[in-house]
Amino acid sequence: MFSLQTIFGSGKQFYVLLDDAAQAAHDSAKALHTMMREGESLPALDAFKLARLRGRASSEKIGQALVDSFITPIEREDIEALGSALYKIPKQIEKFADRYSLAVKHLDQIDFAPRAAMLEQAAAVVVEMVADLRHMNLDRMTALNEKLRALENEADRLMLELYRDIYSGRLDHLQMFLLKEFFEILEKAIDRCRGAGVVAYQIVLKNS
Template sequence: MFSLQTIFGSGKQFYLLLDEAASAAYDSAKALHVMMKAADRQPALDEFKLARQRERAASDKIGQALVDSFITPIEREDIEALGSALYKIPKQVEKFADRYALATQHLEQIDFAPRAAMLEQAAGVVVEMVHELIRLDIDRMTALNDKLRSIENEADRLMLELYREIYSGKLDSLQMFLLKEFFEILEKAIDRCREAGVVAYQIVLKNS
């Protein structure tokens, strides 16, 4: 039985659930950066799986809230789109961690920390953007969107440098494959952050 508050409420629960989803995505990126900075860089996959579980739980709650609520603070399609975009971030990070655990012995000389730091920064901006949704402050959101775009552009520049190294002829075939594989996963994770930021920005543009 639905309460009147559930049916006609302000929809504050959607902002809280989106905040939780964004925080879980950030925690996943932060855990990866911490692992890449560690001296031994031994994979501890529990943190990534926990972040994915939190993200999945928030996603499920958002879906159920959309079913139960008659009124939403922003359009249902936008809530679904942002929830889906946020869900993909820790999924991509966990993909990196799982594969890294299988190939650790071949990756000791590869420094992933700078790109992992950029991923953490991007995920942090996404947290800020999602948290700002309730205010619909277009100036603040534009500044955050520009910051996220700048991080993405820097990541793209670093990828070009990586390709120069891959095709320099100094690496053997296994090193070339691993460099390309793992850095492209990280690049895609940053792209997932950018996609979530774009959705959040468009929500504010539409409703401000």
């Protein structure tokens, strides 16, 4: 005799879809760090578009699976909230890449690589947090949450250094404007990672 789980499924596909969304976010952050580190004069944007499309596809599949599935491993609202938070990461990173490609000739004196590296680290922590949802290990998730918080705090510290550069007098007015705009976009991308991490952490708190 078939059990209800056999008939309706266990809902484990949601973990796979959330993993895919988190990985798309990390791939986008990794592509940005590579682009900043290599200093391409004409940066290619295909990787960012592909990561965003993968993230959107995962988000749409999650939404459809929530409609089709009778069983979910965690609450439906939490799955939806995490899927939405994850999709915002590659979307924000693509925004930076698109604008950077238009303004790159004005930014040759500015090194975004350290901040991009921090974003990649934050996205990697999010991948770990999403993967760990299967285990609902509060100690492990708390440690990852603290790691993500530390990266966010370091990003805030670097933003203060940014203002020193802005007022240093070595930049022209256009560069000052662009520097502020691009670092704020990067800061928001890290905030997106933090937001996704908070959702994952709260899920474990609720279910542990």
